[in-house]
Amino acid sequence: MNTEKDLTVTIAGVELKNPVMTASGTFGSGVEYSDFVDLNRLGAVVTKGVSDVPWEGNPVPRVAEVYGGMLNAIGLQNPGVEVFCRRDIPYLKQFDTKIVVNVCGHTEQEYVRVVDRLADEPVDLLEINISCPNVKAGGITFGTNPRGVENITRELKCHAKQPLIMKLSPNVTDIAEIARAAEAGGADAVSLINTLTGMKIDVNRRTFVLANRTGGMSGPAVKPVAVRMVYQTAQAVQIPVIGMGGIASAEDALEFILAGATAVSVGTANFYDPEATVKIADGLERYLQEQKIDSIRELIGAVR
Amino acid sequence: MKKKITAPVLENKKIADGIYDMTLDVPEIAEQAGAGQFVSLFCGDRSRLLPRPISLCGIDAEKGTIRLVYRVTGKQTGTAQIAERKAGDTIEVMGPLGNGFPLEMAEGKKVFLIGGGIGIPPMLETARVLADKAQVESVLGWRDAETFLRAEFEPYGTVIAATEDGSVGTRGNVLDAIRENGLSADLIFACGPRPMLRALKEYAEKNSIPCYLSMEERMACGIGACLACVCETTEVDSHSHVKNRRVCKDGPVFEAGEVKL
Numbered sequence: 001m002n003t004e005k006d007l008t009v010t011i012a013g014v015e016l017k018n019p020v021m022t023a024s025g026t027f028g029s030g031v032e033y034s035d036f037v038d039l040n041r042l043g044a045v046v047t048k049g050v051s052d053v054p055w056e057g058n059p060v061p062r063v064a065e066v067y068g069g070m071l072n073a074i075g076l077q078n079p080g081v082e083v084f085c086r087r088d089i090p091y092l093k094q095f096d097t098k099i100v101v102n103v104c105g106h107t108e109q110e111y112v113r114v115v116d117r118l119a120d121e122p123v124d125l126l127e128i129n130i131s132c133p134n135v136k137a138g139g140i141t142f143g144t145n146p147r148g149v150e151n152i153t154r155e156l157k158c159h160a161k162q163p164l165i166m167k168l169s170p171n172v173t174d175i176a177e178i179a180r181a182a183e184a185g186g187a188d189a190v191s192l193i194n195t196l197t198g199m200k201i202d203v204n205r206r207t208f209v210l211a212n213r214t215g216g217m218s219g220p221a222v223k224p225v226a227v228r229m230v231y232q233t234a235q236a237v238q239i240p241v242i243g244m245g246g247i248a249s250a251e252d253a254l255e256f257i258l259a260g261a262t263a264v265s266v267g268t269a270n271f272y273d274p275e276a277t278v279k280i281a282d283g284l285e286r287y288l289q290e291q292k293i294d295s296i297r298e299l300i301g302a303v304r
Numbered sequence: 305m306k307k308k309i310t311a312p313v314l315e316n317k318k319i320a321d322g323i324y325d326m327t328l329d330v331p332e333i334a335e336q337a338g339a340g341q342f343v344s345l346f347c348g349d350r351s352r353l354l355p356r357p358i359s360l361c362g363i364d365a366e367k368g369t370i371r372l373v374y375r376v377t378g379k380q381t382g383t384a385q386i387a388e389r390k391a392g393d394t395i396e397v398m399g400p401l402g403n404g405f406p407l408e409m410a411e412g413k414k415v416f417l418i419g420g421g422i423g424i425p426p427m428l429e430t431a432r433v434l435a436d437k438a439q440v441e442s443v444l445g446w447r448d449a450e451t452f453l454r455a456e457f458e459p460y461g462t463v464i465a466a467t468e469d470g471s472v473g474t475r476g477n478v479l480d481a482i483r484e485n486g487l488s489a490d491l492i493f494a495c496g497p498r499p500m501l502r503a504l505k506e507y508a509e510k511n512s513i514p515c516y517l518s519m520e521e522r523m524a525c526g527i528g529a530c531l532a533c534v535c536e537t538t539e540v541d542s543h544s545h546v547k548n549r550r551v552c553k554d555g556p557v558f559e560a561g562e563v564k565l
Binding site (some may be wrong): 025026027030031032033035036037038048054055056057060062063064065067068069070072074077079080083156178197219220240268271272274275 | 305306308346350351352353354355374382387394398423522523524525526527528529530531532533534543544545546547548
């Protein structure tokens with residue numbers, strides 16, 4: 001008989017039953033994937049980005065496959081925070097998992113409106129998307145210079161009742177500087193990486209594959225970049241780091257945890273293995289058993 | 305719980321230039337599937353991650369098999385890899401996915417089953433299940449004389465052919481065939497390339513014929529979560545409250561009037 005292993009981790013005072021979360025935008029609000037996995041098994045569900053009013057997103061084609069990954073330019077299509085609060089929060093409340101709401105906006109005021117609207121809702125954490133490469137205003141424009149990151153973090157901290165995770169873009173020169181700016185602005189945690197800006201060209205039609213021309217690259221091919229950035233970030237800040245970027249197995253998740261991530265998010269892997277999240281949680285437990293380690297927390301940042 | 309299944313390949317053969325015909329032993333899917341639904345097929349190569357949405361050309365619930373007729377989109381593509389599978393190999397498959405055609409609407413009616421190119425395969429299963437419930441008139445369009453699946457439609461009703469090069473049937477497209485033969489129907493079910501669907505939508509509106517179109521779009525998750533494969537709609541959709549419905553989940557079959565083409 002195996003001894004019970006401790007998979008719990010804590011982010012800004014919120015205890016997750018295990019470090020496995022979903023990556024925003026890949027999992028909706030969990031409704032569709034609940035046909036494939038028991039949401040009760042997840043550390044947290046991170047919802048698709050929510051804006052103050054409905055956003056229709058970009059024209060199609062919105063996705064393209066690339067070697068070992070994909071590009072997406074969905075453009076944050078979502079029903080807006082009112083419908084989200086009425087429909088998606090009550091849905092997620094049925095499960096014993098933490099709710100992390102990803103918040104997006106074109107302007108600071110739009111982010112503020114969403115954060116204010118969520119203040120009295122039963123959500124555990126907010127993840128602020130200052131890193132989406134696929135919208136014309138907002139998103140990444142807030143996330144690519146340190147002063148901008150610090151300012152929006154500080155402003156949203158004044159409004160938010162839940163702890164704030166700032167989701168960072170890898171499309172920057174110095175991730176450590178950006179992460180320190182988020183910490184200076186009062187962020188309770190940072191998550192990274194959002195997608196890497198990419199492009200694919202159809203040589204037969206001699207045009208861009210994506211209607212948006214550029215898209216965000218994700219999937220196993222980006223993992224080494226993501227692990228490196230999580231490591232650099234964990235070295236630079238005291239607040240918890242949530243790692244993501246190409247995680248498809250427990251071994252992948254462990255790389256991020258050893259590099260300094262307190263929790264991990266699974267994104268693109270859901271598309272080709274809808275059970276990926278639960279398999280990873282199981283795999284982490286198995287690893288602790290095999291390695292005779294009592295708690296996953298012993299592994300956080302263990303490689304220096 | 306639903307899951308991705310590793311299914312034995314029973315047969316996988318070329319039936320026309322670039323067109324393959326595969327049968328999978330997968331009772332879990334065959335028992336639930338309906339005409340107009342699709343499955344996600346996985347290439348089994350970690351460099352090609354995303355599933356390929358393939359419509360159901362045949363469903364045999366008794367034998368527990370599904371039949372997929374698909375186009376290989378080019379050399380060294382995911383579909384080329386799928387075409388390499390032999391009887392006895394396995395392939396990962398998920399489904400059935402999507403809504404399918406509203407078959408009950410066809411009962412007792414004269415129905416056009418219209419297929420163009422690689423949109424023909426799902427119409428074969430539709431013809432099979434409607435054969436004894438409706439008066440089936442299959443209007444099918446191919447590029448040239450390689451009129452794959454044509455003979456298989458014949459037991460289920462009248463078959464009208466159109467080819468772009470005029471080698472078989474009407475020269476032109478399915479609408480040219482409808483006009484040339486002076487055909488009419490009470491209901492239209494169709495699958496095919498976007499220009500064909502656009503023309504049919506117009507034709508159906510002009511002639512006040514209820515019309516259901518099976519749409520295609522690049523997909524990622526295939527189950528309605530990622531919002532990659534949306535199509536523009538005339539009314540606000542119930543999922544995102546914009547005018548973008550999900551082809552994989554809300555479709556692939558839509559009433560012609562509700563989509564913008």
